Amino acid sequence: MEKRVTSHDVAELAGVSRTTVSFVFNDDKQYFVRPETRQKVREAARKLSYYPNASARALASNQAKAIGLIMTRDPHYIAADNFLPQIIGGLLDVVKEKQISLLIEWVEPGEQTHTYLSLTQAKHIDGMILLTPRFDDPGLKALEQLGIPCVIMGQVPGSNLAFVDIDNCAAAHVAVNHLIELGHSRIACITNARLSYSSASQRLLGYRQALVDAGLDMDEKLIREADFDSASGYTAMRSLLSSGSNFTALFAGSDTVALGAMAAIQEAGLTIPGDISIVGFDDIPEAAFYYPGLTSVRVPANEIARQSCYLLMHLMKGEAPASTSIMLPTELISRQSTCEIERSHKHQQGEKFVHFT
Amino acid sequence: MEKRVTSHDVAELAGVSRTTVSFVFNDDKQYFVRPETRQKVREAARKLSYYPNASARALASNQAKAIGLIMTRDPHYIAADNFLPQIIGGLLDVVKEKQISLLIEWVEPGEQTHTYLSLTQAKHIDGMILLTPRFDDPGLKALEQLGIPCVIMGQVPGSNLAFVDIDNCAAAHVAVNHLIELGHSRIACITNARLSYSSASQRLLGYRQALVDAGLDMDEKLIREADFDSASGYTAMRSLLSSGSNFTALFAGSDTVALGAMAAIQEAGLTIPGDISIVGFDDIPEAAFYYPGLTSVRVPANEIARQSCYLLMHLMKGEAPASTSIMLPTELISRQSTCEIERSHKHQQGEKFVHFT
């Protein structure tokens, strides 16, 4: 069992005090260390392969140098979340640049308050990013009251916490309107999650408003709730198809759900977009490669992650950021899964498809 | 600025010493605390909403109570990794149960040794799980020498580190053999990543052996390297199609890559499996919903994650685990993307598809 190398050892080898070593390693501008001394310290550290102890550092400085990504859905659904890799990719980019660590945590329903407080009070992390919390999350108020640095990816009405989001309602409106402009009037909707998740209810709202604004009838029988994964989208579409209601288009709350729906449609012997046009949401990297290429609302996942991270770091520094709520733009990406309703009566076979991406 | 609540405060309120508080919070079996005293302490802690400081704890006990998931590919490709959510889901499950934290880190090529050492020596984490490191990762030797608790998801030849993996070569062999049994002899291959990743080279090896074992010709012109994402699979297939070589089946190193290839095939006006049969790898949750449903090798992602985590925790305790290398079984899941070669000459339109899942 080798003795651990401490700053004391480095100081000794370099012939300076521990304090100087600390100054060097923290690049303290305030206290000037002679370049020559600095060099000696660096070299001694290298020789001993010294790595400053993170816990001791955190304890002394009262900063964990870490942030947490907190997820509220349970691991089973996390596994089906095709959006997550993009988020993590974006986050990793920034935390690497800022030299801090990223913690990932899952909170059980009912345990929110405890988990949030325990994570921050225990100083495991300096701040947290909440990934799409639910409407009714009771922990949010606690976070707000205690003034804990926190950014929500998504929005929770009634909360004053900082957030980064897209305008789900408006984006859904655009998506559905696209279908309407193509001549569709019977448009089904499958949500991306249960409605206690704000993104799901917001997207549903946009769907409703688009129909209303276009003066179309709203048929509640054309609405289904899915549950994050493709399987639930598949089930929802089967239910729609067997319900007897007729429709010529679908607005899906996520690409993952849309994929399941597409499978159900094709399995039933119907064609896309010939019989049913589909618009998805998220524009995950795979959407362009689905068959047919899925028209979708591009959500700047990477940018959401990055902005959340930057915003959080501002809050952690105690700086008042320019804005505590950031809305990022979305864009409808048109591919082959949507077409004018007239075409639905034409023959669709042998059609060539061209990718837009 | 409120003063932080420490174990001292709790001790005071409960009328005991700080040591006793520590005993209570660590459920120390060795030192008996009277149930009555224990109760007093618990209540005092609750009243003050006391959360033990993680850094101080880590410093004093020399355990971070955290493990790290270390990824070697860069954020851009992490974003396209549909396998990741399953891994994270499985990991979260276990670490939650064991009451430890999960850190996620990305290491730059060239920085491996430094990053690994810094993470463990600095005691940010007690152990690490390396997600599919590359063949030539120089940091692995350092980890081995220092005896740092570490589990590899995947395999690196020449390393004695513990690992959890599937038999990539054998599984690929089975997958390709499936195509051969269906009568295919001209089978293309697109790897799931560059060959410096061991899973990619192992799967390619299985492909080669299957052809050899069946006495078929090996045509190097039918092999392409992809790069994790669907886009690279798409590009690879375009390259295959325009190369002039003819083939009636494809073995893709991952479902994500397979999806890109499928898009390229369909875009070229060819049908699956009519003109080209496809077998993927991973069996990600979406594979069943692709069009057509993708025949794939099921990799027990969740189980890999769980076993890795358990194994790592054994190593962290210093226990000698039953086995330091775990191989998990795979299974070929047959769906609609593969068929006998004879069918390729029949008319494929209007075919109904049935899902197996």
Added chain:
DNA sequence: AAGCTTCATTAACACGCGTTAATAGATTCT
């Protein structure tokens, strides 16, 4: 009643580092 054991609790030190106020040395100013 003195000695021994068991049970419950505690005082005191250690963990490795950040940070402030103080010190010694070098330089400039009057």
Added chain:
DNA sequence: AGAATCTATTAACGCGTGTTAATGAAGCTT
């Protein structure tokens, strides 16, 4: 030359906890 200023470095304390060896209390034996 002496005082004042600046530069480079350090001694000493504190961060909040885990842990060991020691202490005291209580019960039991002889």
